[in-house]
Amino acid sequence: LNQNNNFYFSYAKAQREPNRNDYENGNPRPEKLDDFELGWRYATENVKLNVNSYLMMYKDQLVLTGELNDVGAPIRANSGDSFRVGLEVDATLKLSDKFFLQPNFTVSQNKNQDFVFQRDGELQNLGSTNIAFSPNFIAANRFTFIPVKNLELSFLSKFVSEQFMGNIDAESSKLDAYYVNDFNVSYEIETKKIFKSIRFSALVNNIFNLKYESNGYFYTFDDDSDPNAITTFEGAGFYPQAGINFLSGVSFLF
Template identity: 35%
Template sequence: MQYKDQLALTGKINNVGAYTRTNIPGSYRLGVELQGSSKISDWLILSGNLALSRNKIKNYTEYIDDYDNGGQKSYFHAHPDIAFSPAIVGGANVQFFPFPHYEIDLPAKYVSKEYMDNTQNEGRKLGDYYVQDLRMSYRLNFAPIREMDIIFQLNNVLNRKYEPNGYTYSSFYGGGVVTENFYFPMAGTNFMLALNIKL
């Protein structure tokens, strides 16, 4: 997709915590998405998806506040990545059906590194991460209830420490650029129990 004046995130937030955006004169997103599944047997299904993309701004000018002299300073960046646009996003799931009404799922997700602003600066990035979950469910059928599912889900089985989101702020201070990064870390290993009833 070729864009003119794309409204893109800047990586900053405003005074109420909302992400700020700016119009970018020229940018593009180029990629491919793949998806597939295979029923290996009556008790095993494999599935997965993969998105590969190149997300670029043709030319980007960064404006940062100048606390030494007032006003702003500008910095030019040629063909940087668009903020919050990872090049690789993938998911996979293994489904087991060991006996009737019982299902075990092993969903997994991978996201490559991405940048919190439009400068492709390695000091302002979110690192890549892989997360593995576990889900088990059991279905009961009895009158007057049509279906009742008992679900247990264990999230982040491997207890990965990762941050899928954040924001960054840079300023010119003390004769140089000062950058502050803020991250939103995800929880370690945690679990949920659920009961779904269909009448």
């Protein structure tokens, strides 16, 4: 539109073949996608803003089932018709020469349509269900302070809403929302020999020592020991994440 505003629209059609693990765990079909995107980019000296909306329409999307195979690799399967629709926003805000904000978020809906599942020996149409491992809201922010030249202090935050580890919206497969924070320090020394500069960094992850799970697995199995009935059971496992932990490093730039 002008020097500061840029608008775009795109359409893409893509197809993806199943991988080796997919074939080892079933007889999958190729995934087909029609992707529509509409966006706006705004840029000035102190503000940079990107807004992108998308509609992804799938046929036979290869979605995670929540299950693991015999060597611990995640299993995928075709889900029939499904879609992902959402809005992505990210920005860089220069508050002053010393303070910067870099927020971003994604709000979305990720749905299987007319999802079919066999429970207790009967095939059931569950209708619209949430796609596994697809939270509806993700947000993050980086707040940076530069007190003196070459010294950078950053506070990093991330929020992920609740999500399901399977495609049948089972309560036992739900991962709770979590909000974690990290702190990063970096200092760069400019040298005149051998290296262009040497950068020292230190990162404190999960500074508030939050107890949370960000991943796991979910499965179902049928008990047919009773000749008169088949009963479907659910099982789930959760991967607890590390509490407060530290990482330091040195980078040599040529």
